[in-house]
Amino acid sequence: MSGASGVLSLLLPAAPALPCLLALLCVAPKVRRWAPAMMALAPVPALLAALLVPQGISPLSAPAPLRITLTLDAPGALLLGTSAVLWMAAGAYAAVYLRDDPARPRFAIWWLLTMGGSFGVFIVADLSSFYLAFALASLSAYGLVAHDDTPEARRAGALYLGLTLFGEALLIAGFVMLAAGSPDGNPLIADAVAGLAVSPWRDAIVALLVAGFGLKMGFVPLHVWMPIAHGVAPVPGSAVLSGIVVKAGVIGLIRFLPMDGMLSAWGAAITTMGIVTAYYGIAIGLTQSHPKRVLAYSTVSQMGVVGAVIGAGLWSGDAAAPVIAAFYAANHILLKGAMFLAVGIAAASGARCLWLVLAVSAVLGLSLAGLPLTGGALAKIAIKGPLGEGMAGSLLALSAAGTTMLMARFVIRLQASADGSSHRFPPLALGAPWLALCGGALVVPFVLFQPVTGASLASAFSAGSLWKGLWPVALGLVATTALAWRGPRLREIPAGDVLLLAERLAPAVSALSEGVGRLDEGLRRWPVAGLLVLALIVAFATALEATR
């Protein structure tokens, strides 16, 4: 290994390690004061690693007791690089946004830990490190969700934690079953997945993994936490939660599902689930009044699209599906991050500059919907590959019309949420990272398109491609106009929708807990305990007697 590549390969471990290390150093009060400044700088090694470290080299293993193995492949690099950009922009933004918050250092620490975990999931290659990074990102993100100590945030936080722990339990069960057949206690993910086809518990493993990762991505009906959690977090927190943390589920599906056509039935199921989620997110999102919740439902919908792409790859055994799904997800990271940050910018803008904020947000929204000549259009063209021109492809193309409507809804609600009376301008330190991110979100897909798809950019500008991108957006705009002009007033569906049904179970749960309390009370009485001792002796003797 030459000297230069040695230094480069150090960048890879530095990407997750630096944020975690900085967070640990913040235990010292003197360092803690600088925590907000670290938020924007900690992602630098991750960005450099995504750009400079050669992809596909042999995995990098840490010395013995650490059992961490890192590797960088194309999907990982795409997600690592774009998420680093969002972490930097949102970090600079957060340092200003939370200027007057006394709990700002605490926010910064959880921010750094979430960052370390999210970088980790994109580059780890072995099973137990993946679990570690996934758990770190998921659990630390609680600190972002529940930062504001309001009753609403407490409820959202409790829900988030509960479902996160549940998801971790599903995943560890799946991981253990996946590794149970391998001689090594902690196999590389690729090796473990290679044995999936012959595993006696193949379908159970896939079900556990899809449920665990689907919970993170917000597959219906596991999406309930997303609009609630993303709605209550401070604006930069929502941006990284919706932009990056959900991508831990995407990389999970990419890494753990073998795209070799062996699981085509599962592919069909995941594609269906993705399409249902894509439409469901749009439908409920259209009724939302808060711009952040509109965006959160849009994330649900977009992750449905990513799920459908991965499912299609699984269905047809398309080895290119992972990198294309990652490309689509990377585009979503930047756009969704920029749109969430716009919510804070709009709130700080007076009437004079609000139009500019709205215009930029509209462009971002149209890019997400895939308007031709935007970066988002390239992402939509790319996913045509795995999805094909069949029913799944057509349904997802049509969903872009829904996305257009949802984005129009977002811009309208953004205007309503702004303080239009004053003539304030947002502070430059808040506006600059946002504008930089917006620029990145619109440009980056153009840079990545050719390396990812192998098709030339010119093909994306052919008349056929332009028309395929244009009609859904035009349809969406017409529908929005019609809806605003003559449409029924939509009644807002409370965030979390189906969760309200689940809350009906609360009395049963508390009755169960009461029952356990009474049982314990009973067991602690002496006569009961004495009888139990006798009963247990008899039970043991009987069980053993049977062997004689």
Added chain:
Amino acid sequence: MTPAASLSSASSAFGALLVLAVIVPLCGLVPMLLCAPRRVEQVALLLLGLGGLIVGAIAVRVAATGAALDDVIGGWAPPLGMALRADGLSVVMLVMTAVVVVATGLFARTDRAAPTSAMPPAFWMLLMGLWSALNLVFVAQDLFSLYVALELLTFAAVPLVCLDGSRKTLDAALRYLLFALFGSVLYLLATALLYGAYGTLDLPQLAQHVRASGTPEPALVLALALMSVGMAAKAALFPLHLWLPPAHAGAPAAASALLSALVIKAPIYLLVRIWCDLAGPPLAAAGAPLLAIMGAGAVWLCGVMALRQGRLKLLIAYSTAAQIGYLFLMFPLAGIAGAAPWETIAWTGGALQLVSHAFSKAAMFMAAGLIAEALGHDRIADFGGLGRILPVSVFAFGLGGLSLMGLPPSGGFVAKVMLLTAAVQQERWWIAGVILAGGLLAGGYVLRVVVPALFRTGGAVAVAQVSPRRQGVALGLALVAVVLGFVPLQPIGFLAIGRAALIGSAP
């Protein structure tokens, strides 16, 4: 060659270390009784250092030779004399005990600036008695010595519960004493039955007799039943956990740490010896499901009870009752046909769970004690803002909780993965379900404490200062539990040292 002969020939100068590990803490009681109360603590600390060195030497010797360390006291071979033996598992227990006992000593030490002693002289004497008893449990080879060790352990542990002499703790201590004696009586009855049937109390010789006779004797069956229930009562295994919550929650923090981390592990260790070494595979396979069912009940019901508690120390106490349930899930998993139990991943997982629970639980009880001292109460509902007052203690509690929840990096995570792997490989899905659900419950009760402490504002007001040294001890123990997460995910060879020789010569 009989095992007795092989034992005495294996006895070496290093074997005397085993005697010293038991005797040194006991001998310390004499100067402690004679010297001035203020000096007791210094003597105790000196002995803690000495005892730690002895255990360290035993561990180094066993690790270096890769064989168990034997000693036959006075050269009299069993059944006439008394044999001591430290195999791989014993050494792990001895080291775990030494680390927790020494850490507790450092935690309980009086500050230099303090005008009065932090702990009464009785605490230090009981600590020494407790340590001697635990060491004896881990190295004794015959049922009578084990009985003596268990009794000494009970009599050292019970007064620790009621050191403050309040009405409530006396009640709890009495309850504990009665139940522990109940367990001892059952154990003694079983010992008598075995002696009557086989004419020896030496465990290796008993194991040989048991394996030599084809169908098990009725006395053996009854003895195993009595011992299992007796030890379950002493270990507070569900549904016999009635004494544990008030006793462990009422004791001073240093004492709670010892009780929860170590004392209940002694009967569990004994159960492992009885089922794995004495009973033999067919009987062990018949008894294991019952033990596992009791364990599952502990994980679930005591887990829910921990979630329901309003006071921190009660929460931790119920969590102890829940966590030991995992150890009993090991019995059916380790007893797979065709493999020696100590070579299975379940055996390693169970041992690791036992050890990492000891470290994390000791850390959590110490942290809880410091929190109660600083706030003047331990009501979880009023913990808002605690993270700012006692960051190190909350951190230590959280790290300990990480291990209980089975999240990486921690010993609890590795243990959980190993037990789960064993359950999956043997397709015992209900055990896998118990482990996973237990992890969720643990997550619930740990986060119920950590989340308000870190994220709620207001509420907590400090009424007393807490020394950084004591917080450091709690944090150190929690870090040990985290470091245990770096052991490889495979059966550990060290745990099998000397075990095959114990019963391997049987026909």
